[in-house]
Amino acid sequence: MAFSTTMLAWGVLEFGESMGGDLKHALQAIRWATDYFLKATSVPGLVFAQVGDAYADHNCWERPEVMDTPRTPYAVSKQYPGSEVSAEIAAALAASSLVFKTYNPRYSIRLLKGAEMVFTFADTYQGSYNYSLGPWVCPFYCDYSGYHDELLWGAAWLYKASNSQYYWNCVLENIHNLETNVAQNEDNAYGGGRFAEFGWDTKDTGINVLVSKLVMSNIDYSALFRSNADKFVCTLLPESPMKTVKYSPGGLLFKSGGSKMQHPTVLSFLLIVYARYLSQVSEVIHCGDIVLSPSRLIQVAKSQVDYILGNNPLNMSYMVGYGKKFAHRIHHRASSMPSINQHPQQINCEGGSAYYSSNKPNTNLLIGAVAGGPDEDDSYADSRSNFVQSEPTTYINAPLVGILAYFNSNLV
Incomplete structure (x- = not known):
């Protein structure tokens, strides 16, 4: 949730002027999340990281309005730290503070103060929530990349939002931790190295691209960040001799991990953002x-x-509601089940199974949601039970908002 919010805010910062009437909806979505994060970090010494038991929730197919599985809150603390979740919340609040600087200055200041507070907590009490909340966050939301990347990501956004030298020093003094972490976690250094990874769990490439704009004309610092951003591009483009990703016969980019569509959306966002940064200084990549x-x-x-x-x-849109042919059986409870207006009676945990296993199209169109995506041979099973292909996620959609705004404006 925090990563999705950070990406949505970054999209508004880069492409908000091209969103037209939809900008207000983006701002509403960001504020919905940041209001929540302010509440989740409002108790001193605690950061609430999860609500609900993942096993119990995944075992039930219920409408969210009437779900009756336990809403147990789980928090990290000084004794049981969770630097990755705390620092990503700091990044989301800092990025959002920049968004609201123009539209709501008082709220922007509140967000920045909240970001500074939760970042201090994450940095002072370092540790992974795998160890403090592992039985509840794993295996669904485990951290596989360590927490140093989130600390750097949070510090980079705080520097951008506050212009405080303290956060810039945090970035410079700890950038080596990324490479150290790779050496200690070789199994998680996917093809191309960690510098080529970006997503809700791994922030390395995002750090390099974000910071590259700040140091593009500084030779000393540029070597630290821009060189890795260039290397990331070289692992991605089809004609590059350093390419490490795969492309389907139809041209879709593939990387390791579930929810395949997260990679094309978030990496395309970085390509566009980095291309704009390079254009501003008339640079190319070798x-x-x-x-x-x-x-x-x-x-x-x-x-x-x-x-x-x-x-x-397949001539099929993976965005629900877009085009004549699109995914109709996405893995989404509210979309697949009748609303309370249509079916006022309670549908309990077991009762929802019939809707989950049904071959009928979803009752409610989740307009704009992007499905998990096809296989590497471009095939797609439009089936709720095949969640790897049919599940939409906020971290797939969030970067796409900025991308679509960019192409809608025909900017170059």
């Missing part, structure tokens, strides 16, 4: 003998968005 211009990065990002929206071998 991948061996191949020279890549900023416009080429944008072309690759556009190919991914086009695939998601229907330019693929």
Whole structure:
């Protein structure tokens, strides 16, 4: 949730002027989340990281309005730290404070203060919530990349939001921890290395791209961040001799991990953002003998968005409600079950199973949601039970908001 909020805020910061009338909806979505995070961090010494038992919730197929599984809250603390979840909340609050600087200055100040407070907590009491909340957050939401990347990510956003030298020093003094963490976690350093990874669990590439704008013209610091951002691009583009990702026959980018569509959306976001940063200083990227211009990065990002929206071998949109043919059986409780208006009677935990296993299309269209995505051969099973392919997630959709705003504006 925090990562989705950070990405949504970053999208508004980069492309908000191109969102038109939808900007207000983006601001509402961000504030819904940041209000929650302010509450989740309002008790001194505690950060509430999860509500509900993942096993109990996953075993029930119920409407969210009337779900009756336990709403047990789980928090990290000084004695039982969780730096990754706390620092990502700090990043979300800091990024959002920049968003609201123009639209609601008082709220912006509140968000920044909240970000500073929760970052101090994350940094002072370091440790992974795998150890403090492992029985409840794992295996569903385990941290596989360590917490140092979130601490750097949070510090980078706080520096951008506050311009405080303290946070810049945090970034510079701890950037080595990313490489140290890779050496200690080789199994998690997917093809290309951690510098090529970005998502809700691993922040390395996002740190390098975000900070690269701040240091683009500084030779000393640029070597630390821009070189890794360039290397990330070289692992991604099809013509690069350093490419480590796979592409389906239809052209969709694939990386390790579930919810395959998260990679094309979030990495395309980074390609567009980094291309814009490079354009501002008239720079290109060298991948061996191949020279890549900023416009080429944008072309690759556009190919991914086009695939998601229907330019693929199945001629199917993976965005619900978009186009003539789209995913109809997404893995989503509220979408698949009748509303209370349609069916006022209680549908209990076991009672919802019939809706889960039904082959009928979802009753309620979750307009705009993007499904988990196809297999590497471009095949897709439109089935609720195949959650790897059919489950929509906020971390798939959040970066797509900024991407679509960019292409809607025809910016180059």
